[in-house]
Amino acid sequence: MDNTTGEKYYGKLIVQTTSARNAVPVSDATVVVRKLNEDGTSQLLTVMNTDADGLTEPYEIETPSPEQSLSPGGAMPYTDITIEISADGYYGIVNTHVPIYPGITSLQPAWLIPV
Numbered sequence: 001m002d003n004t005t006g007e008k009y010y011g012k013l014i015v016q017t018t019s020a021r022n023a024v025p026v027s028d029a030t031v032v033v034r035k036l037n038e039d040g041t042s043q044l045l046t047v048m049n050t051d052a053d054g055l056t057e058p059y060e061i062e063t064p065s066p067e068q069s070l071s072p073g074g075a076m077p078y079t080d081i082t083i084e085i086s087a088d089g090y091y092g093i094v095n096t097h098v099p100i101y102p103g104i105t106s107l108q109p110a111w112l113i114p115v
Helices: none
Strands: 009-019 030-036 042-049 059-063 079-086 093-100 105-111
Touching: 009 030, 009 079, 009 093, 030 059, 042 059, 059 079, 079 105, 093 105
Parallel strands: 009 105
Antiparallel strands: 009 059, 030 042, 030 079, 079 093
16 A cells, blocks of 8 residues: 555664673663665664663654555565664674564663673
């Protein structure tokens, strides 16, 4: 189905960085979010840092219309993103193919391992 009204849809992403089996928040971690395009390329959406609680601010990401999930064989009903996380003293993490759905706030945990 086409979105003929021109209305845009958004989902939100929050990244939470912790260490020590989720016991210690990792502050000032760098989070890079990229959108994966259908042709295999990626587009930089944002670069943000975690706060003292290891959380990023909620970031809005444009998504397809929810109606796209109502018929089989159509386009993906979500936006496919990659999240790259790095922090001083920890190994980096790359999470690929993270779905962001319209109207949903997604919390992406990242358990960082000290170097």
